[in-house]
Amino acid sequence: MVRISVIHGDGIGPKIVNVTLRILEEVSDLYNLNLEFIDAPAGDNVLREFGEALPKSSLEKIVNSDACLKGPVGETARDVIVYLRQYLDLYANIRPFKTFRGIKSFWRNIDLVIVRENTEDLYRGVEDLGPDYAVALLVITRKRTERIAKIAFDLALRRRKKVTIIHKGNVLRSYLYFRDVAVEVGRRYDNVDVEDMYVDNAAYQLIINPERFDILLTPNMFGDILSDEAAGLIGSIGLTCSANISDEHGLFEPVHGSAPDIDPEYANPLGQVLTGSMMLEWLSYKKGRREFMDASREIREAVEKILEDGDTLTPDLGGKAKTDNVAHKIIEYIRRKLI
Secondary structure: EEEEEEEEOOOOOOHHHHHHHHHHHHHHHHHHOEEOOOOOOOOHHHHHOOOOOOHHHHHHHOOOOOEEEOOOOOOOOOHHHHHHHHHHHEEEEEEEEEOOOOOOOOOOOOOOHHHHHEOHHHOOOEEEOOOOEEOOOOOOOOHHHHHHHHHHHHHHOOOEEEEEEEEEOOOOOOHHHHHHHHHHHHHHOOOOOOEEEEHHHHHHHHOOOOHOOEEEEOHHHHHHHHHHHHHHHHOOOOOOOEEEEEOOOEEEEOOOOOOOOHHHHOOOOOHHHHHHHHHHHHHHHHHHOOHHHHHHHHHHHHHHHHHOOOOOOHHHHOOOOOHHHHHHHHHHHHHHHHH
């Protein structure tokens, strides 16, 4: 049995997570994955009900599960996902961005991954505030830079063998140190092309020539900012997924937020569904089981088919479909293909 802890989240979270669970249950039966889903409540609603956004019982379930599937949470994100990244040492934030047929975008062949260090930089949260000042400490360490760089270069070996190291070393020596340590790691990979780029130029290049990128290796804050820019390039942040991983744990979530202004019945579930696919791919490597990779590919191909057909899209993608219509269509496509 493979135990998956589940954070349903807030806003559109419960709806799109439930849709994703239905699809995961479908492929679990078809591929004999033996998935078990365990609720681990967390977020704004949980804070109101229990007085804490991430109860100890939920944390225990997450720690003891094989992976965690997380929906978006609202104002308590710092107390939930930021805390979990630190507590579980989820040092690698991996965010793939790829254009889809059927979705309007100026570009057609974007296929890049932002590999973001997830535990330090300014987001370490070491701050001091007074009535007339605010100070934040920028933390970059060799150990944490080396291990995120290894993740980026190992991933590049499975893709187009190119890594772009993003930094701001012309202004801050801390970021130059990040660049230098990452370059040292890159020397161990003879068949991977390595370049480095200032973050402001990277933001510009993402707009004018995003197809030049394969893997972008970034410190924490720059990866956060560039991710939303990359989401805009592929046509919708509602199609984006991400992994937060350590050597032992994996937590998977869409890049978008809880969208409290959207009717959950018409919420786009595809970013969450692709997050579920990404989780299965990671479990395939972790467990050494090919059927997880096959199930992951099945889900992704079903999503691509829906986007290409264009007749079952939610309002944010220009359609009129409800969330449940999208789920039904994905399951229908998976069943039809496997018959």
